[in-house]
Amino acid sequence: MKYYSIILMLLVVCNSCQTTTKTFTEEEISLVPKPSEMVLTEGSYSFSKSTTVFIDNDKQKPAATYLSDLFKNAAGYPIAVSESRDGAAIVFSKDDNIKPEAYHLEVTPKKISIKASDAAGYFYAVQTLRQLLPASIEKANSDEKNWLVPSVVINDQPRFSWRGMQMDFSRHFFGIDDVKTFLNYMALYKLNTYHMHLTDDQGWRIEIKKYPLLTEKGAWRIESSHDKTCNELAKTDPLYSIDPTHYHERDGQKMYGGFFTQEQIKEIIAYAAERQIEVIPEIDMPGHLKAAIDNYPYLSCTNEAGWGENFSHPACLGKETTYEFTKNILTEIAELFPSKYIHIGGDEVNIQSWKECPLCQKAIKDNHLKNEHELQSFFNKDIEAFLNSKGKRLLGWDEIVEGGLSKDGTMMWWRNWAPKMRDIAAQHGNDMVITPCFEYYFDAQHAVTPFDKVYQYEPVPENFTKEQAKHILGVQANLWSEMIPNFKRLQYMAFPRMLALAETAWTSKEDKNYDDFQRRMNMQYQRLDALNIRYHIPTVTGLKDKVAFLDKATVELKAPLENMEIYYTTDGSIPTKTSKRYTAPLEFTATTKLNTIAYRGEVASETKSALIEKQTYLEPVTITPTKGALKRWSAVKQFTVVDSVALPKNAIFTTVKEINLAGKEGIEQLSMVFKGYFYAQTEGLYEFATKSDDGSLLYIGDKFVVDNGGNHSAIEKNGMVALKKGWHPITINYHEATGGGALEVFYKAPNSEKKVLNGNAIAHD
Known part of the structure; x- marks a missing residue:
């Protein structure tokens, strides 16, 4: 009996061993972003309470600490530090031949080796290890028993040095705990730049000791138009509920707001630095400054705050007090943030105020400037010289290029409809970050900027030379918070698109593959679930509008x-x-x-x-129109949305061969109506689609076929109609609201392929 007991015990031990080791297949591994090189080998390493780590320099500490904390949170025990390299299961070592941020990771059944040349490289190796572990590593007090990591050899390095995410704190505020949580998300996917949009017309969110009213008054507001919209939407969708923690009683009123003290900012910076993330502050100037002008009205041209047609009145650039005020603020910002860059915004400035201001006009004349754009550039260059004296570099949105950009100025290109800004900067030798509105503005609805659109976007223009491409620092996505009133909503807008951005930021263009990415994403959703992230999933497919x-x-x-x-x-x-x-x-x-x-x-x-x-078939008209073109009418600033576009009694039309914006590109508040005929080659069900920025409506005769209404970025909507063979009246109404602009129209005949609506399929009388 004694022998049988021993054998039984051995069998139990062996069976136990078998549950803690396995050989993984590639289909079982999901790493985002995709590494440069990965070779899967036999077996796996199993973490346990006895696992120890060896480090030999301070640059390895943040990575080792992060790994230890993961296990302490999920498994209940930390990864202890070993004093002996030979006795440790995880060994960090320095290799000066490895590029900055790059790393070498080798996992065998007995040992894990991590090599890098800097703190970032060690940290990113740990993030890869984190993703190789079960998704339950993200859960506190997990009941996971087998912490297995597949045996692999990985050599990895990033494509771009700037891999960024932005959060807007002005429209809706997010507290320090939300910020730290978001920084952990960024760390997981090897993003390294956190852009904090701290000031705008709707609120000032950072303590400035020299100007206390900025936060005493400027950080608080009564209900805004965006708040009202969110509250209305929240009646049917709780994700639009405004975070109640940011409401306070002030001066007898319920007010929304909040701000970061300078001590809290230091805490955020330190937390980010441990995760190899640089925090970039944005202090908007000279426009989007209403929260400051409300409390320091001498800054404006009229000594009062207000709004122009589209944007708030900017600071007056003919007053010395503006330069003094902004430099005093930037002095505190430069001392507070260790970042290389300080972002000054510079976008969407209402230059009409300067056109009407005698002091601004005098400044233009005295400094031999051509116009108001050069006046803003004069201000930017003065601020840039000041920032340079503080050891900082100026960063701004692409409007800063319009009046001339200094050699060291860096821009963020966001306006898809202004590609020349990107070209001018590259030709001038200026660095840039690519953050296009149509692909990387994650506040846009998922239908407008879908997951695959984010992934497929290539940030380096085809026409750029190798020398010009060197000036592209990287990519960034933005989360403007007008319609993001709480952190769950922010998660929903950021995920899973943030993973698509991360892969573009890190993985080489040649190594990207959307089908493979989707395979890996199917497992990444399990990790997002473990992190309790409220992510977006696409709607049902196979269903037309x-x-x-x-x-x-x-x-x-x-x-x-x-x-x-x-x-x-x-x-x-x-x-x-x-x-x-x-x-x-x-x-x-x-x-x-x-x-x-x-x-x-x-x-x-x-x-x-x-x-x-x-439906029943629509009858054709009995005419013989002129093939190959439609008639187009256009107007500017007569309507605000496509649903209200109407032809005047004496509308003047021109003839066009394509349904697009040809000759009208870049015009704001543009309305157009296209009229003519569509030829149905055979009796049957026809499908039509419009892709437009902003709205478009398509009618066949009096039949409303495609509803792509409202103001939005470029999205495609479709509809079907039953037509008899022959010519049918067609009308397309279009409206573009505030920049950008796109219009395409397609059709699909029965048993045919989708085509652009042009050529012999259209006609006019």
Whole structure:
């Protein structure tokens, strides 16, 4: 019996050993961003209470501490430091041949080796190790038993030095705990630059000791228009609820606001530095300064705060007090932030104030300047010289290029509709960060800036030479907070798009592959779940905005991601998990509003709706129009949204061959109407689509086919209509609101491919 007991014990021990080691396949590994080189080998390393780490210099401490804290939080024990290299399971060592931020990571069943030449390289190796561990490493007091890491050899380095995320604290405020949480997200995905937009018209969010009114008064406001909109949306979507912790009673009124003390800023900077993240402050000037001018009105041209047609009145650049005020503020900012750059904004300045100001006009004349753009450039260069004297470099939005940019000025290119700013800066030898509005503004709805659009964007222009490309420091995404009133909403807008940005920022262009990225993302969602991140998932696919049918419609739905379930309603209600579950294609014989939703566990997509419409054929008109063109009417500043665009009685038309903005690019508040005829080559169901920035509406005769209304970035909407063979009247209304602008129109004939609407398919009378 004694022998049987020993054998049984050995079997138990062996079985226990088998549960703590395995050989992984590549399909079981998800690393974002994708490493430069990875070779998967046999076996795996198992972390335990006895695992120790050896470090031999102070640059390795932040990485080793971070790893230890992960295990202390999730497994209940830290990774202890060993005094012996030979006795340690995890060994950090210095290799001067490895580039800054790069690292070498080798995992075997017995040991983990991490090599780098700087603190960032060690830290990023640990973040890779973190992603190789089970997603439960992100949970406090996890019940995970097997902390396995696959045996791999990884050599890795970043593509860009600037891998940034921005948060806007002015429109809606986020506290220090939210900031720290967000910095941890950035660290996980090897992002290294945190841009804090601290001041704007809607609130001043940083303590300036010389000007106490900036936070005593400027950090607080009564309900704004954005607050009202959020409160209205919150009635049906709790993600729009304004964080109640930022409401305070002040002067007998309920006011929204908050700010960071300088001590809190120091705490944020130190926390970020431990995660190899540089904090860049933005103090907007000379525009977007209303929160300051409200309390120091002598700064404006009229000695009072106010608004122009689109933007607030800026600081007066003809007054010496403006230069003194801004430099006093920047003195405190420069002393507080160790960052190389200080961002001064410089965008969306209402230059009309300067045109009407005698002091500004005198400054233009006295300094031999051509116009108000050069006046702003004069201010920028003066501020830049001041920042240089403090050991800092000036950073601003791409408008700072318009009046001339100094050799050392660095710009953030955000206006897709102003590519010349990017070209001018490159030709002039100025560095830039690529942060385009249409791809990297994560406050945009996911339908407007979808996940794949973020991933597919290439930040280096095709026409750039190698020398010009060197001036692209990297990429950054922005989270403007007008419609982001709480941290859960911020998570929802940032994720998963932040991972797509991170891969572009780190991984070489040649190594990126969207299909492979999507495979890795399916596992990354588990990590986001473990981190309790409220991320966005795409809506149900396979559903058009409007589906037309004659006798019967069959609609087949598809889940956007793996392991998802679809639910739907046909009674107009919003679907939930208690609604009908989709299991097979749906059939319709009457006009119906179909609402769908997809769930991944408890995480739901947005509702996707479609009108399933029973139609009869529209009859063609009996005319012979002139093929190959439509008529176009246009107007400027007559309407604010496409839904209100209307032709005047004596509208004057021109003839155009394409439905686009040709000859009207870059005009704000532009409205257009295209009229003519569409030729249906055969009887059947036709699909039309418009892709527009901002709104567009498409009609066939009196039939409303495509509703792409509202003011928004470029999105595509579609609709279907039943047509008999022949010519049918077509009308496209379009409106562009505040910059940018895009318009394309497509059609798809029965049993045919999607095509641009032009050529012999269009005509006019």
